Amino acid sequence: MSESDIEVLKNQLSIARNEIKNLRQQISNLQHVHHKDVQRIKDTLENFKCRSCQLNTGLHTKESSVENGHDNTDSGGIPFNPIGVIRTAFSEKRAVPRQANVASKLLSRIDLCPTVFNNPEHSIEGLESFSHIWIIYHFHRNQAHLKAKVAPPRLGGERVGVFSTRSPHRPCPIGLSLVQLDRIENSSIYFYGTDMVDETPVLDIKPYIPQYDVPGKIDEQQFYSSREAPDGEENIDQAVASSSKGPSQNVVIPNWISNGSTLNVVFNENAEQQIAELGEDKKSITDILQADPRSVYLRTKYGSQIYTFQLGESTVTCKFDDQNSTVHVLHVRKVVNLSDIGDTTEDHVAE
Numbered sequence: 001m002s003e004s005d006i007e008v009l010k011n012q013l014s015i016a017r018n019e020i021k022n023l024r025q026q027i028s029n030l031q032h033v034h035h036k037d038v039q040r041i042k043d044t045l046e047n048f049k050c051r052s053c054q055l056n057t058g059l060h061t062k063e064s065s066v067e068n069g070h071d072n073t074d075s076g077g078i079p080f081n082p083i084g085v086i087r088t089a090f091s092e093k094r095a096v097p098r099q100a101n102v103a104s105k106l107l108s109r110i111d112l113c114p115t116v117f118n119n120p121e122h123s124i125e126g127l128e129s130f131s132h133i134w135i136i137y138h139f140h141r142n143q144a145h146l147k148a149k150v151a152p153p154r155l156g157g158e159r160v161g162v163f164s165t166r167s168p169h170r171p172c173p174i175g176l177s178l179v180q181l182d183r184i185e186n187s188s189i190y191f192y193g194t195d196m197v198d199e200t201p202v203l204d205i206k207p208y209i210p211q212y213d214v215p216g217k218i219d220e221q222q223f224y225s226s227r228e229a230p231d232g233e234e235n236i237d238q239a240v241a242s243s244s245k246g247p248s249q250n251v252v253i254p255n256w257i258s259n260g261s262t263l264n265v266v267f268n269e270n271a272e273q274q275i276a277e278l279g280e281d282k283k284s285i286t287d288i289l290q291a292d293p294r295s296v297y298l299r300t301k302y303g304s305q306i307y308t309f310q311l312g313e314s315t316v317t318c319k320f321d322d323q324n325s326t327v328h329v330l331h332v333r334k335v336v337n338l339s340d341i342g343d344t345t346e347d348h349v350a351e
Helices: 003-047 051-067 120-124 220-227 236-245 269-278 282-290 296-302 338-350
Strands: 084-087 107-112 132-138 174-185 188-192 200-207 264-267 306-311 314-321 326-334
Touching (some): 003 306, 107 120, 264 282, 269 326, 282 306
Parallel strands (some): 264 326
Antiparallel strands (some): 084 107, 084 200, 132 200, 314 326
């Protein structure tokens, strides 16, 4: 055996060792995800109550409050029926952007429920006149573990009050996102900017109006003249131009929010080819990874690691290099549907 053959074998052995190391990290990550899923199932089973039990518990609590001279009607449970559901490319919570503008080119949609209105398309007439909308929704996939303090990813483990963060783990699990309206088709609303998991229930939709939603000082004459028109019928451009002329209010945010870092995203040759073959949106993958979608737990406990997430019909595999603030995209593969494999196997058995 020549020296060149020996060098080739050494290189192959080194590559195999690296792959084994990467596989071990993936297994460790999957074990962590599995543990969280098991805990979520346990919590759901322990806290499960049928509809009649929930009603009886609520009635008992109300009666006790009234007997003690306290009427807690305003602080009791407030039921909401969703008006629709959000369809996104994220079937799991993993790697879902923390803010809608992170994935500003990712198209999603809202399907309104036909049970809320007989003609749901009537409820959104005129909405196409706006460029942006607010979406209010329910964090339906979050576990019921309430904490007064949470650890935002940008603080690297330091805890602050939950109401000073955008954390989805809140006493009332309600989300609020500002998105860009793309188009409306029948009772479906298409928009850009996604920070929700697929099948998220929608509670409300409101148009974005700069003169109300952007902090600024509006003089008294402009304010009352704008109040004379119904909401949504104001001249938005004129209002923004008028408010921008005068002194604006000072908007202040903590340094840990404004000083957030951005990772450098590098696609290897294999990933580039796979993206081209699958027709996947490279920019959406870049936007998601630049903002570092990992939780504080994964980032601090495992450091540089293999990370996978599902985006639509593709699974993205990458490796973080925390020392150089870089993430390398290794593979972008089509999601394997296990049910399809099962069907194929059964067909072969039948033959």
